[in-house]
Amino acid sequence: MKRIIITVIIVAAALAGIMFLLNKNKAKNEAQTAVVAQKNAAVAVRADMADIREVNTQYITNGSFSPKQEVMLSAEAAGRVRRVLVEEGDAVRAGQTLAVVDADKQSVDLANMQANYENAKADLARYENAFKTGGVTQQQLDQAKLKVENAKNSLKSSQLSASDANISASFAGLVNKRNIEPGTYVSPGTQMFEIVNVSTLKLLVNVDEKNIGQVKVGQSVQVESTVLPNQKFNGVVKFIAPKADASLNFPVELEIRNNASNDLKAGMYGTAYFGSDAKTQVLTVPRTAFVGSVSSNQIFVIKDDKAILTKVVSGRSFGDYIEIISGIEKGTPVVTSGQINLLDGTQVEIIK
CATH class of the missing domain: 2.40.420.20 (conserved putative lor/sdh protein from methanococcus maripaludis s2 fold)
Structure with a gap:
């Protein structure tokens, strides 16, 4: 009996010790979990x-060069190209004839107007001789003179129409494209030549709202091109957009004078430096x-x-x-x- 009591006491003590250790570990684990949770809460x-x-303080922005002037010359009358007088890359002056076109309708009209004018002049000569002898009245002579004047004006109009068939440069520049050959038949609107003027170029850049206040029309701006690292060009601000785009940038247009060899080309990437390098x-x-x-x-x-x-x-x-x-x-x-x-x-x- 005494042995049983001792055994029960030992088992109870062991169970109590186990419970104490379990509770102690639980409290420790809960504390550690709380610390981990606190750490995990921080981002x-x-x-x-x-x-x-x-x-x-210098404001730097980028853009692409474009020619100050460029035009695609198209045929104004139908006809066959008789001669092409320029090649791609040629320099042309304002008013220079680039191609000669035989415009059938214009040629026929010109011939008819020329004939009408010659007939009107001959009739006037006869009326003037007859008037001296009293063969015609003053009114008939005046009508003959009016007929000559009308025929002359019609001839000039026909000559202008015939000259429109030939293609001429509207400004001095370079032939960038030639789309015709001798013998090509063209219709009104047929594209024949692209002429560009790169002696002066434009550089369109965007200036953000934080810096637009320091940009003024007429301001001198240093310009460089990534493909011409050893050359610097001077640009002048010609236009500042009065309204910003969706990104709150203001388009600004610079005008740049090219060098004598026209090293700057339209389409090149350019960098503009606003303000001093301070x-x-x-x-x-x-x-x-x-x-x-x-x-x-x-x-x-x-x-x-x-x-x-x-x-x-x-x-x-x-x-x-x-x-x-x-x-x-x-x-x-x-x-x-x-x-x-x-x-x-x-x-x-x-x-x-």
Whole structure:
């Protein structure tokens, strides 16, 4: 009996010890789980500081060169091309004949008008002789003179129509395309020559709203081309769009005088440098700090390990950095990656 009691006591003590250990482990596990849950509640982000940086105040933007003048010359009358007087690449002057076209209808009309004019002059001569002898009245003589004048005007009109059949350059430039050969039959509207003038070119660029205030009509702008790295050209601002596009950019047109050898070609990629190449100290943040886009003017700043959505006033763009005019101060940590997972007040953990 005594042995049974001792055995029961030992078993009870063992069970009590096991329960104590289990409860102790449970409390430890719950504490560890709470710590893990607390850590997992923080969103991992990358961050940088709002800081004073030395930046180049020159605004740089890109575009493509296009000719100041370009035209596709088309046939104005039907006919067969008798002669082609220029080749692709030839320089032409304003008014120069590029092709001679035999326009059948215009040729026949011209011959008829010439014959009518000669007949009217002969009739007038006879009427003038008859008038001297009293054979015709003054009224008949005046009608003969009017007939000559009408025939002369009709002849001039026919001569102009016949000359329209020939194709002439409307301005000085280069033949970029020639679409006809001798013997080609053309109809009104048939494209024959493309003429371009590259002695002066246009460069259309976009300037954002932060920098458009420093661009003025008549302003001199340095222009370069990536394919001509050792040459610099001078551009002049000729036009500033009064209205921005959907991206809040303003189209600006520059006019650039080509060099003597016309090294700049239409279609080349060009870079325009607005303002002087000067350095200045500016409060900036990385472009990636902005929520969505720079135009949103919203940034997550980190305070007490929390992401706080903050409204700022952004300024000029300097490549990877954006000027901050107001809203945050130097040394403020800002989120640069991971904003998509954040709400105002979200707990964050900064990762390298």
